[in-house]
Amino acid sequence: xxxxxxxxxxxxxxxxxxxxxxxxxxxxxxxxxxxxxxxxxxxxxxxxxxxxxxxxxxxxxxxxxxxxxxxxxxxxxxxxxxxxxxxxxxxxxxxxxxxxxxxxxxxxxxxxxxxxxxxxxxxxxxxxxxxxxxxxxxxxxxxxxxxxxxxxxxxxxxxxxxxxxxxxxxxxxxxxxxxxxxxxxxxxxxxxxxxxxxxxxxxxxxxxxxxxxxxxxxxxxxxxxxxxxxxxxxxxxxxxxxxxxxxxxxxx
Numbered sequence: 001x002x003x004x005x006x007x008x009x010x011x012x013x014x015x016x017x018x019x020x021x022x023x024x025x026x027x028x029x030x031x032x033x034x035x036x037x038x039x040x041x042x043x044x045x046x047x048x049x050x051x052x053x054x055x056x057x058x059x060x061x062x063x064x065x066x067x068x069x070x071x072x073x074x075x076x077x078x079x080x081x082x083x084x085x086x087x088x089x090x091x092x093x094x095x096x097x098x099x100x101x102x103x104x105x106x107x108x109x110x111x112x113x114x115x116x117x118x119x120x121x122x123x124x125x126x127x128x129x130x131x132x133x134x135x136x137x138x139x140x141x142x143x144x145x146x147x148x149x150x151x152x153x154x155x156x157x158x159x160x161x162x163x164x165x166x167x168x169x170x171x172x173x174x175x176x177x178x179x180x181x182x183x184x185x186x187x188x189x190x191x192x193x194x195x196x197x198x199x200x201x202x203x204x205x206x207x208x209x210x211x212x213x214x215x216x217x218x219x220x221x222x223x224x225x226x227x228x229x230x231x232x233x234x235x236x237x238x239x240x241x242x243x244x245x246x247x248x249x250x251x252x
Contacts, residue, residue, distance in 0.1 A: 002030070002031070002032045002040030002041055002042050003040065003041045003042075003046070004038065004039070004040065004041075005019050005020070005030075005038070005039045005041070007041075008041045008045075008046065008049065011046070012046075012049055012050075012053060014053070019039075019049075022049075022052065023039065025062065025066075026066070027052060027062060027065065027066050027069075028045060028048055028049055028052060029045075030042070030045055031044060031045050048069060051065075051069055051079060052065055052069070054083055055068060058086050058090065068082075143205075144204075144205035144206065144207075144211065145205070147204070147205040147206065148204040148205045151203070151204060151205070152204070163203050166199060167199070170192065170195060170196065170199065171232045173192060174189075174192050174232070174233075174236060174239075174240065175232050175233045175236070177189055177192065178233050178235070178236065178239055179233075184239050184240075184241075184242030184243040184245075184246055185242070185243075185246045189239070189243040189246070190243055190246050190247040190250060192243065193212075193240065193243040193244045193246070193247040194247050194251075196212075196240070196244070197209070197212045197244070197247070200212070200215075209247070209248040209251055209252070210248070212244050212247075212248060213244055213245055213248045215244070216240060216241035216242075216244035216245060217241060219237045219240060219241055220237050220238050220241045225237065
């Protein structure tokens with residue numbers, strides 16, 4: 001008996017008008033007609049429609065779909081192989097897109113809600129989100145990380161600039177004490193180590209002396225952090241680490 005155009009439209013999730021159009025252009029002519037001239041689609045027609053919709057989903061224009069399906073040298077197995085290749089390529093592309101979206105989601109977790117212009121104005125070429133995913137992996141389960149995530153989203157451009165200015169001023173004073181030959185156990189060095197700890201507590205999370213000591217060790221062990229501090233003055237990372245330890249011991 002076959003299927004009516006309405007039934008096929010429901011099966012395939014297309015409109016009756018679409019099926020009429022496919023019939024008019026010769027892309028999908030129903031295999032049967034009833035006495036009144038109504039279209040009746042047979043199983044072979046449904047198979048062809050499935051092929052059409054597959055290629056359309058992948059963005060093929062109708063004329064190319066017709067050429068593919070009407071190729072006398074192509075058998076059903078060839079179509080399946082081609083579809084598998086196309087689907088594999090689409091899956092790869094979608095996975096790449098999903099990864100890009102995931103990276104954007106990770107970046108948003110930093111909570112730096114600034115426009116691109118504001119970000120460049122505040123951070124220059126230093127991307128504050130570059131280590132966002134790594135930070136979550138390393139400290140995501142800690143209360144300190146959660147507290148930072150609660151605080152940071154509320155910061156404005158002026159807040160970030162004030163934070164940057166504080167850090168720059170601190171760096172200039174630390175460089176100066178090193179130039180003066182101050183030892184890490186000296187009063188000025190320990191005072192600036194304490195100021196460093198309080199800066200973190202004020203802007204991000206409650207930085208205990210224990211946490212601060214761990215950070216100091218990381219500044220030396222992690223080449224990226226070492227390079228960041230040593231750009232201000234060679235050896236600053238190790239000097240600061242030692243000053244942080246001395247300050248923690250003093251306040252134990």
